[in-house]
Amino acid sequence: MQVEHWGAMPEDDEDPEDQSDKLVPIYAKKLMLEEIRQRGELQPEDNEHIVELNSSLVTQTIEVMKQTEVLQSLIETYSNKNGSSNYLLNPCQMIPEVDFPPENAADLVGEQKFQKPIWFIPTADTAYSRGDPQHYPQISISACRQALRKVMCGMLRLAGFTDCSESAIQLLTDASEEFLRSFICEYRACYDVDPKTRKSTVLQLLPLERAHTALTGTSLTQVHNYYKHKVITRNRVEIGEFNSVLQDYDQLMKESQSSMQRQQEFNSSDFLNILDNSTTGSNQSMGNIVGDMMQDLGGGSSSGGLSTMTIGNVSQQQMLYGLLDCQVSTSSSNVPSSSSMGTGNASNGNGSTGNGSSSSAGFQTNFDS
């Protein structure tokens, strides 16, 4: 007697036909494997996408702003404190030459396009204007937040901020994310009003305009004004300011180069001119040069000092004249007396002249002997 237990599973009928369905023969496995190999090895799906912030206009504006700041700080460092562009602070120090890339002042957006009203601009037949489908990579929410954070940093720099607190950046990122969410939720709500479009996934313009008006109270056409006045005009203004600061810097650099050149000429050629004049016997011009040198060295500014320096110059001139005469052949007795008289006067103004005259007198006596 067969006992039937409650809840017992019914025994399967083990038919040979059913077994053929369950078992996979080895040759069939081999065929499937070969088929998979022919398809190629399965590659893992690439989920890494690079999201770039490629607004060249904003990037250019920020770069130009940075370089303007660099130039202004250099001008402040090397020019004098009176505010004029005279290079007076340290004439021995050369102003560094700064090279800027030529794309700084490049015209990235056509001026005419944003001067005319929108409806006067003929539409170019491009993939964009035709609205060809574009595939965007699917990015995660954290990647979105990271991109928005970078965008906020760029916008802050564009607005004119130089620093910001961490919490402010976080808050702006949250605000922009919330705006995008609520804007698109409002956009979806415009679709949901009409039963025909409730299940639609196609993007349309008119609901977007309604959603933007509902959220901000302005039309989407205001976006054009924003772009024209805030982005493009800002770019032009910054480039203009950069060019004017660059001109100032060039002027300053020319002044510095000319002053350096003057200094070098004085150091090398002027002394050579003295020697040349001494051989040719042009005593008057040599006296002037030496007089200028003495004036530079003495630096007297008062009228009394100037008069003594003039007398000192005359004595120096006569002293050198005497030297030259000695070099040639003979000397007159008037020269030492006049030079000694000159030194007497010059010693009132400058003591160094007196030493020079005494040495010349000594030289002359040696030569005579």
Add this chain to the structure above:
Amino acid sequence: MVGSNFGIIYGLTGPSNQGAAGQGGAGMAASGGAAERDRLSTAAHLSDFMLQLEDYTPLIPDAVAAHYLNSSGFHADDKRIVRLISIAAQKYMSEIVDDALQNSKARTHMQTTNTPGGSKAKDRKFTLTMEDLQPALADYGINVRKMDYSQ
């Protein structure tokens, strides 16, 4: 729908087209009041504007706007709409940042006038703080409140 004029009819924008629409006696002209005409006129300008958006490079990447569109059930494959959403969001945030800058300038100016001998170099530097940002966000309906324990 892709490549079409987004369903916006130009018929009501000009007087000649208005007459033609009236003769036809069909479509939106039948129900068109002045408000409807204005709305469609704006939409026509907007449609023209849409086609010119290629030169407008938004700071917010298109992929970010497409992500939020996809999360709301849209098929974000039209570059024009995606770009318009990006620039609209950029404009909104730019207005907030500009207001915050004005607040920061006012605050810095007050501090400079109170402190004798403020330098010009420091006047060019502006730091965004929560103090400047909170009132700017409040003007746009975003109220920032600290948690109870941190007050």
